[in-house]
Amino acid sequence: MYLALYRKWRPKSFEDVLSQPHITTTLINEIKTGHIAHAYLFTGSRGTGKTTCSKILAKAVNCLHPVDGEPCHECECCRGIEDGSILDVVEIDAASNNGVDNIRELRDEANFTPVSCKYRVYIIDEAHMLSTGAFNALLKIMEEPPPHVIFILATTEVHKVPATILSRCQRFDFRRIKAEDIVAQLMKITESEEFSLTQEAAELIARLADGGMRDALSLLDQCVAFSSDITVEVVSSAAGIADREYLFEFHQAVMGRDPAKALALIDELYAKSKDLERLCEELINFYRNLMIIQTTARYKEIVLAVPEELARLEQLAGQLKLSQVIHCLTVLQDSIERFNKVGNKRLEFEICMIKLCSPNLDQSMDSILRRIDRLEAQLRSGVAIPAQQIPSAPPQTPPQQTEEPQPMQQDSAPPPAEEAPEPPSLGNSEREQRPVPLAAWGEILEDLADQSKSLYGILCNSQAFEMGEKLFIRSPNTAFAGMVQGKTALLSRIISDHTGKQYRLLMKGAKQQAAHSAVDEVLERAKQSGIDVIEE
Incomplete structure (x- = not known):
């Protein structure tokens, strides 16, 4: 037997x-x-x-x-x-x-x-x-x-x-058994049994066992029944950690603020008899892995994932802030605690996913921090308010001339073209005819702060807009265009490193024309009054 x-x-x-x-x-x-x-x-x-x-x-x-x-x-x-x-x-x-x-x-x-x-x-x-x-x-x-x-x-x-x-x-x-001890014992057993086990597969079994030798041997028994040549793929299939693409799809729906996609995924998995409480636990473990990757350098010893999945998690962790991950964990944890208290588990999980996809519905501190992080990211890229949220503007009004709250001074000056450029013709594409905020401008400024403190000081409050092969840089500093001269090579190189493109740089101070017009007017009146004016 x-x-x-x-x-x-x-x-x-x-x-x-x-x-x-x-x-x-x-x-x-x-x-x-x-x-x-x-x-x-x-x-x-x-x-x-x-x-x-x-x-x-x-x-x-x-x-x-x-x-x-x-x-x-x-x-x-x-x-x-x-x-x-x-x-x-x-x-x-x-x-x-x-x-x-x-x-x-x-x-x-x-x-x-x-x-x-x-x-x-x-x-x-x-x-x-x-x-x-x-x-x-x-x-x-x-x-x-x-x-x-x-x-x-x-x-x-x-x-x-x-x-x-x-x-x-x-x-x-009794302490949990060390992973290295489990691996050594598994390899020792392999030498006496009629099956083969790779080192990587033994390490994956040890991580999945979570410090329990009996769990490790039970999983090994299950793998032997599947195949006598046990590899990482065999362990993944036997342990049920393969084919977890739906977790990444849920994450895309959450980060893309797409509740319709999240509800469609729930409906699809529910039709396949997926246990929703187990699904919630898997999502908690998914975001826990992201949190661990972001907070410790030894995450490979802690995160339970196959190498391909771990690489994807590393990429996602680099794109998120820790506050976003913690908010997702908090909402999911609160939801799973209510699973045993509600009659309709599907409804509870749907409410949970809608909260994650629509942070404005959640008034918790974690949700507010997540929304603040999103606004900060928009500001760093030069976008304070998305274009679709701007109320209807008169069609005959050209792009706003300046963001400085000085309307009287702005009325006396001609609208500077560089602040809202509208070139006559740059191509057939609608995108080429309209300036678009440069998304990487915030990161470019952070890089400038490390490489050139003086250049960063000049451009720290500036904004950048791309239009075809041109990059318009505007700043409230009236003299910044002259101050940047001689440093455009460094600026162009950093912009190219972040965008992969070579732009023609155009720079203008937001008040420059208005300031020159006011000075010229004063000089002209002085001359008419008989005052000697010496221009240098």
């Missing part, structure tokens, strides 16, 4: 237990010196070795010929405990034997001396599942136990165990 890998390769001695030296060393020393406690509490996440160490400890304390604190595996007691024929070691599943009567029966049996071993050992698995009455019944015998009885409690939720029980046990906290 076939035996599952996690049962076949269960450790037989403390030496074989992975990533728990702080526990195994302590237990070995206690057995060597004979300082054995009457009650132990093993706690930790699943698959870390709690039940395994309980059985090894039961063998070690009863072994007739222990070897440096380890069981010999050859004496009558070791063999009997291993095959379950000795009744002095009792394993109890507290999930199904959690009543007062079960513990009272255990308490009555404990008073009898062991039949063939030195100690009667009770291993209570999932101890947190015991009822309050059962804990109270267990408390008295743990407080004053017979000298031949040892209790070993194993639990994944130690916070549910009463403090009165905790204070009577030696507590050992």
Whole structure:
């Protein structure tokens, strides 16, 4: 009969237990010196070795010929405990034997001396599942136990165990098994089994196991059933992490503010019987991966993804702000907490996606920060208000001459062409006949700040518009055009690095013509009044 890998390769001695030296060393020393406690509490996440160490400890304390604190595996007691024929070691599943009567029966049996071993050992698995009455019944015998009885409690939720029980046990906290230890064990198993496993596949299994050796071996068993040559692709298919394109499509809908696309995706996946709560969890993990990539350099050790998906996540993380990612995580987390409280899970998830696609509907601080980030990005690129949001302007009015709030001064000056250029003919395309804000101008200014402080100081409040092969730069600084002369080569090179294009640069101060007109008028009146004017 076939035996599952996690049962076949269960450790037989403390030496074989992975990533728990702080526990195994302590237990070995206690057995060597004979300082054995009457009650132990093993706690930790699943698959870390709690039940395994309980059985090894039961063998070690009863072994007739222990070897440096380890069981010999050859004496009558070791063999009997291993095959379950000795009744002095009792394993109890507290999930199904959690009543007062079960513990009272255990308490009555404990008073009898062991039949063939030195100690009667009770291993209570999932101890947190015991009822309050059962804990109270267990408390008295743990407080004053017979000298031949040892209790070993194993639990994944130690916070549910009463403090009165905790204070009577030696507590050992099991750590998650290190990924490198899991990989080494998987490769060791491969050498003895009839299948092959690549190093990359073993590393992916170790990350998916999340510190649990049993999970890793169960997944390996599943991969073996799929193919005897186990690669990253085989692991991805067996674990169900392949073909997750729909997560990227949801992200595109969220960033593109397209709720219609998001609802269409929900409808498509719902028709395929996709569990929406599981889908919400996958989206949370998707944005968690983006958050980790943005915040730590060691993200490859943490993020669970195949290499191709990881490359796409890296690209997306570089395009987003951390505040945007955190807002998405917050909305999704709030939604999944309400899933068990609502009758219509589809409606709850649809509301969640509409909130993500329409941040203006969400009044939370994270949503407000996300909208502020969007406005800042528009301002850096020279766009304060999108063109489609500008109210209807008179058709005969030329492009606005300046953004400075000085209407009286503007009326006396001719409209400068450079502020809103309208060339007579630059081509057949409508796009070539209309100036378009340069999207990368904010990044260009940031690059200038690093390479030329003086040039950045001149252009820091400027805006740039592209029109065909021309780039119009305008600034409220009336003398900036002259100040930029001699530095256009550096400016052209930086613009080319960011846009990949060579532009003809045109520069104009927003008030330059108005200022010259006012000066000329004063000089003309002085001459008419008979005042000597000397022009240099």
